[in-house]
Amino acid sequence: MGTLCTLQNLTLTYPHKTIFQNITFTLNEGERIGLLGLNGHGKSSLFKILTGLIPPDTTVPPFTFDKSKNFSVFYVPQELPILDGVTLADYFFEFYPTFKEIKLQLDQINHKLTTGEGNFDALVAKQTHLYEELDKLGEDRIYNSYLSYLKFFGLSDPTQTMTDFSGGEQRKVGLALGLSAPHQLILWDEPTNHLDLETIDIFEDELLNCQKTFMIISHDRSLLNSVVDRIIHIQHGKIKSFVGTYMAYLDYLKEAQREREKELDKLSNYQRRETAWISRGARARRTKSKKRIEDYGILNQQIRELKEKSHKQVELNLKNLGRKTKILIQADEMSFGFGKNQLLNNFNFKICRGDKIALIGKNGVGKSSLLKLIMGELQPTSGVIKIAENLSFGLFSQKRESLNPEVTPWQLIGEGIDFVISNTGEKRHVTGYLENFLFTPDEIKRPIKTFSGGEKNRLQLAQFMKHAQDIWIFDEPTNDLDLETIGILEEELKNYQGALIIVGHDRTFIENVTDKCWLIHDRNLEIFTGGLSQAEMFLEALALEADLKNMAEKKNATASKEKLTYKDKQRLLVIQAEIEAQENEVVKLKAELANFDYSVASKESSSALLKLQQQVASAEKKLDDLVNEWAELEEKSST
DSSP states (O other), X not given: OOEEEEEEEEEXXXXXXXXXXXXXXXXXXXXXXXXXXXXXXXXXXXXXXXXXXXXXXXXXXXXXXXXXXXXXXXXXXXXXXXXXXXXXXXXXXGXXXXXXXXXXXXXXXXXXXXXXXXXXXXXXXXXXXXXXXXXXXXXXXXXXXXXXXXXXXXXXXXXXXXXXXXXXXXXXXXHHHHHHOOOSEEEEESTTTTOOHHHHHHHHXXXXXXXXXXXXXXXXXXXXXXXXXXXXXXETTEEEEEESOHHHHHHHHHHHHHHHHHHHHHHHHHHHHHHHHHTTOHHHHHTSOHHHHHHHHHHHHHHHXXXXXXXXXXXXXXXXXXXXOSEEEEEEEEEEEETTEEEEEEEEEEEETTXXXXXXXXXXXXXXXXXXXXXXXXXXXXXXXXXXXXXXXXXXOTTOTTOOTTSOHHHHHHTTSSEEEOTTOOEEEHHHHHHTTTOOTTXXXXXXXXXXXXXXXXXXXXXXXXXXXXXXXXXXXXXXXXXXXXXXXXXXXXXXXXXXXXXXOOHHHHHHHOSEEEEEETTEEEXXXXXXXXXXHHHHHHHHHHHHXXXXXXXXXXXXXXXXXXXXXXXXXXXXXXXXXXXXXXXHXXXXXXXXXXXXXXXXXXXXXXXXXXXXXXXXXXXXXXXXXXXXXXXXXXX
């Protein structure tokens, strides 16, 4: 495993904030890294330093960036640029400036050749040279791979523009760009935001099967635990590295926290004894050693540093108005659409006090419209929806419409006074209230436009939870939140006794928080009282049904083709035994992966883990290939 790059003496500071303080970081070939840290603490900044988008501070000794001979990096940002009038076909070239420049030159040459301008032979010679340059750079291969991935994710019309797409569709363009990139290092910044569960599963499989080195910032714990083999955690301006899966890292953190608490307790007891000695007065102190007094100051410093390292959490307090009504909302034969476009057809449901509902479905199927119907912002085109009198809603929106970028958190939360007063009469000072959401006194006086996306999301949580509500609705709550805050929010919602509706694609979050699942499919509402796992079984059945339909269509299309050859018949006799043997191999390798010792952090263990993960992926692919071959042979045998 060779070294791709090493960053040394990296420092990055902004007014009132230190992002990195004299850190060293090495990235090796083949590593799959999950990048963790609180929002605003440097995850995106590290990506931008790796890509050269921002320079680090000038320091002594100076910052150095040692790269391998052919080091190249491709960055897929959290928010892709929206370029008016640029088609998907041309959007590719915005990420490859060399290709774009050559294409522009070719367009100019082709224009001159068409209009008869300039020297024909010279233009043709230049044109040939440019095409050869593109071929040498691999432009055709990369571009076709990009178009292929667009089709793979359901974006089959390259003449469309980014302005034609929803947030989820725009993210699919980002996936196509990153997966087709030939670079040595791919940087993914929240790639699964706004994506539906089906697309996330496909993306996860692609990452597992690819041979690329990548770093990924993601709030999707299921994705992280499946695809990464090393964790990089940014804390207090430093970088900590851990070889292993995300879940193994969580276990490591819990153990480290327990050790810190033991050490803090021991130091605190010692401090009490030394404080008592210091407090005996000047006469006693004169008879004691000067060194013991100096050690007392060192002891206090050690305690302060240990407290700083101890985990400080967001403190949430989701409040319920305590309404006694059992049925809050009821819909009977409710339909909704825009003109001839019918979105929702004959929905029947109840939302009762204490229900915790996950609302899922592909992008564009009508989830947002259903929420607006539930809140009374839209009216059904047919049928009825009954909403309890004076029912109040809290909506945590993924779009953050409520945040004015020019005001400060103090102004937003305090609304002109020094206290936060909820609709239940509870009163808290603005500073103390915002500190519960990890905002320092300095930060609450800064304009909101200076905050990162995740910090804005945490701020909206603070705004959102000021008042008690009858029903809380969370629309993509985990987008842009750091994993630590997601964990706290998850625990809060698990213990909450009121009604919840969660719209999202974070599988772990949904499974842990909700107990019912609503799926909008084919304009109908499917209700699963067994939660997301039951809904996923239904989705798998739908996918199988679609596969069978495609197989039937393929069978009909090939009915007139040649039937099984003698060689095919012989192959059919042995392939089932090969499938069984390969299934056993997959089970064996997965067992080895499950029992891997993550406690050993070294290059050798990292290499062994990567090799084992690749063996699992390779074995699963071989099994899929065998099953597909068997299906084709069976299909031919029945024609």
